[in-house]
Amino acid sequence: MxxxxxxxxxxxxxxxxxxxxxxxxxxxxxxxxxxxxxxxxxxxxxxxxxxxGLKFWYQTLARADVWSSITMSLTLATTVTLISAVICLPAAYAFARMDFPGRDILFFSFLAGHAFPKFGLLVAIAGIFLQLNLIGTFWGVVLIQLVGTLLFMIWIPVAAFQSVDRRMEEAARDVGASPFRVFWSITLPQAGPTIAAALLLSFVGTFYETEGAWLIGAPQVRTLPVLMISFINNQPVIQYGAVLSVLLWVPSFIALLFARRVVNSGSFAKGFGA
Amino acid sequence: MSVLTIKDVTKLFPGGTKAVDSFSLEVADGELVCLLGPSGSGKSTLLRMVGGFETPSAGLIAIDGEDITRMPPEKRPTGMVFQSHALWTHMDVFKNLAFGLKLRRLPATEIKRKVEAVLELVGLGGYGSRRVTQLSGGQQQRVALARSLVLEPKILLLDEPFASLDQHLRERLREEVRDIQQRVGITTLFVTHGQDEALSMADRIVVMRDGGTEQIDRPDVVYRNPQTPFVAGFIGTMNLLEGTVANGIFTRASFSHPLAVADGPATLAIRPEALDVTPAEPGAAKVHRVTDYGTHGLLDLDLPDDTRLKAMVSHPAQYRHGMGVNLTPRAVSAYRNNAQIFRSEA
Known part of the structure; x- marks a missing residue:
């Protein structure tokens, strides 16, 4: 009993x-x-x-502007993520492993883009872009969205690189690998999962980014979220907007699944100095 | 094969601390030299300078007469085994071993042959496809050793390679490593803070302290004839007694022993196995504790001023806490001003 x-x-x-x-x-x-x-x-x-029923799915997906904006969003997000990776990953490695004057100030400067009301900043940048004939161009939007990815793409990889055992890198130097080869064959694969999450976050962030894409890109460059806003503003039929939002959930859902790994492993927190 | 020369090497760290202070050493071909010292003695820094991971502030490091002092690690003919073994966890065992060979652009069949041969050498034949993380600590350390050996370096560097292993495994592995080292005949520099490791493996031991050399000798000489009180106290168990010499007699509290040196302060060093104990009342010392190890016993003895001495005895059962004993050293060495002034053999 x-x-x-x-x-x-x-x-x-x-x-x-x-x-x-x-x-x-x-x-x-x-x-x-x-x-x-x-x-x-x-x-x-x-x-x-x-x-x-799926009536509005057929109607939405039959529209040419929906498909062109999906293509635009994917191309834009891919381009921005790739360029951001090329610029930010070596920079993150430098932040993680080297000591140089102004390191800390530079490191926190990436917060600046996120510390002020975004729209004010965008309007100021739009003024400059107007002078440079970048308004309404693909590369103008790429440039503005790159700024938005800097924080993620520097801070998260810095934490990832810092958690790579230095002795692993030294062991690779010891068997004859140049510093660049060490980075490519040892450091990057070791930091891989966390960096993949950062890439995904920046992809998704770019994919959903609306204000910059709209202010700099309109009317020539139309991304999916920008199209969705115009649907919601101009169409009396709610379903168009709803179908587009459901479409837009897909990448964020995948991103969330990956981001869980990063957040759980604590490297995300470490990137923020915890 | 290869000779390692370290000449007047000094390493200053930012802030001005001298990690290594004009250190010189020559390691002969095929010799295994142990750098032994407490943490902070500069032994790891010295090893890292030979490996190319630190640059000396002054001095020269050469292999077979070729100056490598400022050569980057990837260009040096040295192979290092790290304390944490530092295996690349994203590669399997074969890829870990093949990485350096691939960098040397060897043909695939040659790489395969060499990797398999070295795996046999360290007793891990057939383990090539295992994931590194699936291996036990001892196996990982063997892979790390194989990773260095497969490249046939001129000098093998071992940085406390057994520190993360348990006692039993450590003893087995150091025999194996010594075995492999002698079979390959590779010139080896070995860093450890474990005296057992140094005494059992090394051809010569360099006892280091504060970045400098205390003594360089064969293990048995370092043990039997320590040149400084630091070495005497660091290697093995040693009774170190601070006292004074007057008229040829060393005295510390109730303990005295003839010592043929000039009058003045002195440190007397006696091994526990060289200290004879005879029961006597009241006696020069009192038994504090008796420990029976089966093969022998160890007595903790107290002088009246609470100085603790250790003595080895063959029949511990006859001693009890509080018993009085007289002490007769069979062999002693004596030090003054950090140098040996007297030594007697048993």
Missing amino acids: STTIKVARPVDWTGIFFAVVLTLVIVVPLLVVGTWAFTNVWRFPSVIPQEF
């Missing part, structure tokens, strides 16, 4: 309250948008749609 000892666990009302509020604020809108995307007819005051 066994006796069960009941341990009185106090009910965490505050926790439950926050959980409920967060669920309402985050999940309910997602559910509503998700439902709208697969709805053919949904009239007030019914709680569930009268008719489910």
Whole structure:
């Protein structure tokens, strides 16, 4: 015979309250948008749609501007991520392994782009770009979005590089690898998973970026989020916007799965000096 | 094959501390020399300078007469085994060993042959496809050794290679490493803070302290005839007694022993196995503790001023806490001003 000892666990009302509020604020809108995307007819005051269906998926995906903006967004995000990697990864390695004058100030300067109201900054940059004939061009948008990726692409890889055992690199030098070869064959693969997450974050960040793309790119360069905003603003049919948002969830969902690894491993926190 | 020459090497760290202070050493062909010292004695810094990971502030390092003092590590004919073995965890065992050979642009069949041969040498034949992380600590250390040996370096550098292993494995591995080193006949510099390792493996031991050399000798000589009180206290168990000599007699509290040196202060060093104990009341010392190791016993003895001495005895059962004993050293060495002034053999 066994006796069960009941341990009185106090009910965490505050926790439950926050959980409920967060669920309402985050999940309910997602559910509503998700439902709208697969709805053919949904009239007030019914709680569930009268008719489910893929009608608006066909209609949305039949539009040429949707496809051209999807292509534009993918090309843009890929270009920005690649250029950002080429610029930022060696820089991050330098931050992680070398000591040079102004290192700390330079390191924190990447916060500057995120420390001020973004739109004000963008308007100022747009003024400069206007002079340089970069407004409405693909490379103008690339340039503005590169700025947005710098923080992630420097800080996260710095943490990744710092966590690579220095002796592994020395062992590679010892068997005859040049410093560049060590970076390529040892450091980069060792830091791989974390850097992959940083790449993904910058890809997704660029993919969703709206203000810069709109202010610098409009009207010639139209990304998916920019198109979605114009749909929401100009079309009386809710479903167009809903279908586009569901489409836009895909990359962020994949990114979240990867980002979990980074956040859990603590290297993300380390990048921020924890 | 190869001779390593280190001449007047000094390493200053930023802030002015001297990690290594005009150190000189010549390691003969095929010789295994152990750098032995407490942490902070500069032994690892010295090894890293030979490997090319630190640059000497002054002095010269040469291999077979060729100056390598300022050569980057990838150009040096040295192979280093790191304390944490530093294997590349994203590669399997074969790739770890093949990496250096690939950099030398050897044909694939040649690489395969060499890697398999070296795996046999370290007793890991057939382990090529294993992941590094699947290996035990001892196996990882063997792979690290193989990774250096496969490139046939002129000088092998070992930086406390067994520090992360447990005692049992350490003893086995040091025999194996010594075996392989002698079979290959490679000139080796070995850093350790474990005296057992140094005594059992080395052809010669360099006892280091504060970046300088205390003594360079064969292990048995370092053990039997330590040249400074530091070496005497660092290698093996040693009773070090500070006292004074007057009229040819060394005295410390109730303990005295004839010592044919000039009057003045002196440090007397006696090994526990060279200190004879005879029961006597009241006696010069009191037994504090008796430890029976089976093959022998160890007595902790207290002089009246609480100086603790250790003596080895063959029949520990006859001693009890509080018993009085007289002490007769069979062999002593004596030091004054950090130098040996007297030595007697058993």
